[in-house]
Amino acid sequence: MFYSKFLQPLCILVLAALVPAQAAVPTLTKLFDGTLFIDPTARTTNGPFGTRTLIGFTGGNLTDPNGQVLASVLPGLGGELGLLASNNVFYPNVRLGLQWLDDSSFAYVELHGSGEFAVAATAYARFETDSSSRADLNGRFTILKIDLVNLSPATFEVFALDD
Numbered sequence: 358m359f360y361s362k363f364l365q366p367l368c369i370l371v372l373a374a375l376v377p378a379q380a381a382v383p384t385l386t387k388l389f390d391g392t393l394f395i396d397p398t399a400r401t402t403n404g405p406f407g408t409r410t411l412i413g414f415t416g417g418n419l420t421d422p423n424g425q426v427l428a429s430v431l432p433g434l435g436g437e438l439g440l441l442a443s444n445n446v447f448y449p450n451v452r453l454g455l456q457w458l459d460d461s462s463f464a465y466v467e468l469h470g471s472g473e474f475a476v477a478a479t480a481y482a483r484f485e486t487d488s489s490s491r492a493d494l495n496g497r498f499t500i501l502k503i504d505l506v507n508l509s510p511a512t513f514e515v516f517a518l519d520d
Contacts, residue, residue, distance in 0.1 A: 385500065385516040392510040393417040393430060393453070401441075412437035414453055417510060428455040428464065435466075447474035449503070455486075462488035468501055478503050482515060 396413035403409075414437075417430035431454035439449040451468040464486035472478025482501040484494035503513040 384519045386519055387422050387514060388499065388517050389419045389421065389427065389515040390424075391417060391419045391430075391513045391515065393513070394432075394510045395508050396436075399437075404440075407440050407442040410437050410439045410441065412439075419455060419515075426458060428457045430454070431456055431463075441474045445474065447472050447478055447505070449478050449480050451480070457486070457488050457491065460488055460490060462486060462491075464488065464491070464494070470501070472503075472505065475505050477505055 394415045394417050396415050399410070399412040401408050401410055414430055414432060414435065416432045418426050419428040419430070420426050434454040435452035437449060437451050439447060439451070441447050449468055449470050449472065451466075453466050455464040455466060456462070457464065464484055466485075467483045468480040470478050470480025472480075480501045480503070482499040484491075484497065484499060486492070486494055488494075498518040500516045500518070501513050502516070503511060505511065
């Protein structure tokens with residue numbers, strides 16, 4: 358009786374400590390909406406892994422969720438070098454430059470992801486900026502969803518993983 362009175366709760370505590378805890382379901386917060394104007398001289402080239410896209414940007418912007426313009430896409434800097442694989446999976450590989458309107462500082466954005474060509478894609482987006490008001494973007498895990506149906510302009514949304 359003595360052992361069961363004290364041993365049973367102890368065993369339950371030990372087992373509870375050994376059972377892995379359920380990981381919290383990640384949540385995202387929308388940071389930005391954006392537009393990209395596509396250079397009409399976009400090209401493709403065939404390679405051993407599929408069709409490589411060679412697309413430049415002529416401009417665009419980044420807005421907050423309320424529509425206030427926060428940054429301009431720098432024309433002629435960066436582009437899309439994605440791959441449309443032979444199995445019809447699209448792997449975007451994008452780099453672009455932004456200039457924040459409030460402090461005139463710059464940002465470099467690099468995207469890698471997957472999706473369906475001419476439909477939509479999701480990408481991990483890495484921001485690098487010297488903006489003191491947006492330093493939290495450096496190293497923050499962000500995801501970009503881009504609509505590939507209408508490319509005049511292409512529209513996208515940027516989400517951040519909540520802490």
